[in-house]
Amino acid sequence: MSFTLVGLLSLAFANTLPFVLCSVALVGIGSSVFHPEASRLTSLASGGKRGLAQSLFQVGGNLGGSLGPLLAAVFVAPYGRRHIALFSILAFIAIMVMIPVGHWYKGLLLRLKRAEGVTAKVHIQTPLPMGKTVFSITILLILIFSKYIYMASLNSYYTFYLIHKFGVSVQASQLYLFVFLIATAIGTLLGGPIGDRVGRKYVIWASILGAAPFTLIMPHVENLYLTAVLSFCVGLTLSSAFPAILVYAQELLPYKLGLISGLFFGFAFGVAGIASAVLGNMADRYGIEAVYNVCGYMPLIGLVTWFLPDLKKKG
Structure with missing residues (x-):
């Protein structure tokens, strides 16, 4: 959070491109350090309802992300950076x-160490053999890949798409982006607890593959409000999908919560960053609408969910 604070302050007063890049890098470092450990803490504090806890944790970030464009439209666009x-x-x-959260976390870890000893992980059984575990994690990473490429196209270029296709103003485009981002907050809040109840595999099926009809139709719609x-x-x-995917992966390796959280958050952030650059180059070369025509097929990769074992049945 200290990295984030310094990054925001420096971004406000950055007057050169290298200064801007350093500022956003500081914010990125703050986010990348925070998420894996906070996700591990969330799992330990879940009381068994890990999907719900993960959704509540992530919905905070999604809600903040959705308010960002709205606050930018209200404070930054009219009054300056x-x-x-x-x-x-x-x-x-x-x-x-x-x-205080850090003090509670430290105390919890000390109590767990005293109660279980350093060999506690030996007593934790993994639900699948190691070969199937690695295979399942690979499938989950493929799903993250498909999800975050499309999410990157919306987070980074949706406003340009609306301005180009429908001629809306910058402020109006930010409001439409807010509509999309508030939907991501609601979806994140629902994904975890539904996964707790019906099984995470089914949530992943419905989430990624279920988005395909909307992503395939959207580039061909000529109405602004229907696009929204x-x-x-x-x-x-x-x-x-993400809360269900992350908790599914944590259940595959229950004694490596920090490793799994770091792997999936890091991969998600990395894919989003690389995809933004690739899609930006594609938009410059072929046009912004071509980005959404191509990315609309990404959720179809959700078909690989078929190969995931159903951990709820095994449990």
């Missing part, structure tokens, strides 16, 4: 919140 410094207040509040509705449906369905 220096107003980004106001958001550093939120980072400072988060630091204050993390202090379709983007809402895409955000709602696609976003419900």
Whole structure:
């Protein structure tokens, strides 16, 4: 959170491209350090309802992400980039919140170590043999790949798409992006607890493959408001996958929660970053609409969910 605070402050006053890049890198470091360990903490604090806990944790980030464009439209677009410094207040509040949480976390780890000893992981059984575990994690990473390529196309280029195709203003495009991002927050909140109840494999099926009809139709729609509705449906369905995927992976290796969280968050962030650059180059060369015509097929990769074992039945 300290990296994030410094990054926001420096971004507000950056006056050269290298300075801007350093500023956003600081924010990125803050996010990448925070997410894996916070996800591990969330699992330990879940009381057995790991899907619900993971959804609540991630919906905080999605809600903040959805409010970002709205706040940018209200404070930054009309009044200038220096107003980004106001958001550093939120980072400072988060630091204050993390202090008692950190004390609780430290105490919990000490109690677990005293109660179980350093060999506790020997007593934790994995649900699948190691070969099938590696295969299942590979399938989950493929699903993350398909999900975050499409999410990157919307997060990074949806506003340009609306401006280019429908001629909306910058501020209006931010409001439409907010509609999509608030849908991702709702979907994230639903994905975890539904996975707890019916099984995570079924949530992954419905989430990634279920988004395909909306992503395939959206580039061919000529109505602005119908496009917004379709983007809402895409955000709602696609976003419900990540809590289910992450908790599924944690259940495959229950004594490696930090490793799994770091692997999946790192891969998701990395895919999103690389995809943004590749899609930007594609948009420059072939046009912004070509990006959505191609990316619309990405959710069909969700068919590989067929190869995942159903851990709920095994349990």
